[in-house]
Amino acid sequence: MTRPLFISYEGIDGAGKSTHLEATEARLRAAGAIVCRSREPGGTPLAETLREMVLNQPMAPLTEALLVFAARHEHWLQVIQPALAAGQVVLCDRFADASFAYQGGGRGVAWEQLQALEQWTVAGRAPDLTLWFDLDPAEAARRRAAARSADRFEAEDLAFFGRVRAAYARRFEEQPQRFERIDAGQSLDGVAAQLAAALQRRGW
Numbered sequence: 001m002t003r004p005l006f007i008s009y010e011g012i013d014g015a016g017k018s019t020h021l022e023a024t025e026a027r028l029r030a031a032g033a034i035v036c037r038s039r040e041p042g043g044t045p046l047a048e049t050l051r052e053m054v055l056n057q058p059m060a061p062l063t064e065a066l067l068v069f070a071a072r073h074e075h076w077l078q079v080i081q082p083a084l085a086a087g088q089v090v091l092c093d094r095f096a097d098a099s100f101a102y103q104g105g106g107r108g109v110a111w112e113q114l115q116a117l118e119q120w121t122v123a124g125r126a127p128d129l130t131l132w133f134d135l136d137p138a139e140a141a142r143r144r145a146a147a148r149s150a151d152r153f154e155a156e157d158l159a160f161f162g163r164v165r166a167a168y169a170r171r172f173e174e175q176p177q178r179f180e181r182i183d184a185g186q187s188l189d190g191v192a193a194q195l196a197a198a199l200q201r202r203g204w
């Protein structure tokens with residue numbers, strides 16, 4: 001595989017994105033791809049600094065939205081665009097859908113404002129494929145509690161994650177051709193099989 005490809009991983013915290021990123025990376029490398037793996041917020045030194053602020057410091061919802069899109073602009077210019085231009089496959093742990101889900105659904109920032117920021121920062125460019133790990137917030141909270149201590153987002157309640165999940169569903173409905181919805185409530189093997197099938201459906 002030599003054509004450029006941009007894949008994002010999305011879902012509420014604890015849905016299993018990080019667990020399955022590696023398997024997809026191995027599959028694509030085995031198919032001959034040069035893989036650029038990254039994450040948001042982050043992926044450049046400045047964007048990682050912004051990530052620390054967003055994950056740890058209290059701030060207004062709009063400030064949060066401006067910072068995640070500022071980090072995305074840096075990441076887009078310095079990492080994603082050059083990798084795609086070089087014919088690489090970009091695997092990104094979250095992208096703009098996360099801002100619609102968390103800052104839009106979770107915090108209540110207007111959808112139109114987020115759409116304007118998306119145009120400003122990445123010229124509205126969306127991933128070629130978004131793997132949406134969809135999971136019930138209560139199950140996600142159980143998995144997180146067993147795995148790690150919470151940051152500013154992970155400390156939010158079930159109602160917050162219910163709104164985040166609903167906003168992911170809205171993005172899914174707005175751009176269905178770009179998404180593959182993964183039932184993340186299944187076993188590890190079940191989720192892996194869904195991922196493999198999703199990539200195969202698209203010829204990857």
Ligand SMILES: Nc1ncnc2c1ncn2[C@@H]1O[C@H](COP(=O)(O)OP(=O)(O)O)[C@@H](O)[C@H]1O
Binds near residue numbers: 014
């Ligand atoms: N399908 C699954 N069934 C049970 N536990 C899972 C499953 N997928 C992931 N986990 C566990 O849930 C926790 C959160 O997974 P993680 O990949 O870190 O989620 P995310 O990156 O989406 O926040 C980890 O401890 C992981 O081992």
Ligand SMILES: Cc1cn([C@H]2C[C@H](O)[C@@H](COP(=O)(O)OP(=O)(O)O)O2)c(=O)[nH]c1=O
Binds near residue numbers: 018039099103
């Ligand atoms: C990219 C992005 C992430 N986030 C949040 C969602 C996550 O709670 C957090 C970091 O994402 P993530 O990397 O999934 O966290 P972890 O390292 O715990 O696996 O940032 C936003 O609120 N807006 C955004 O635009």
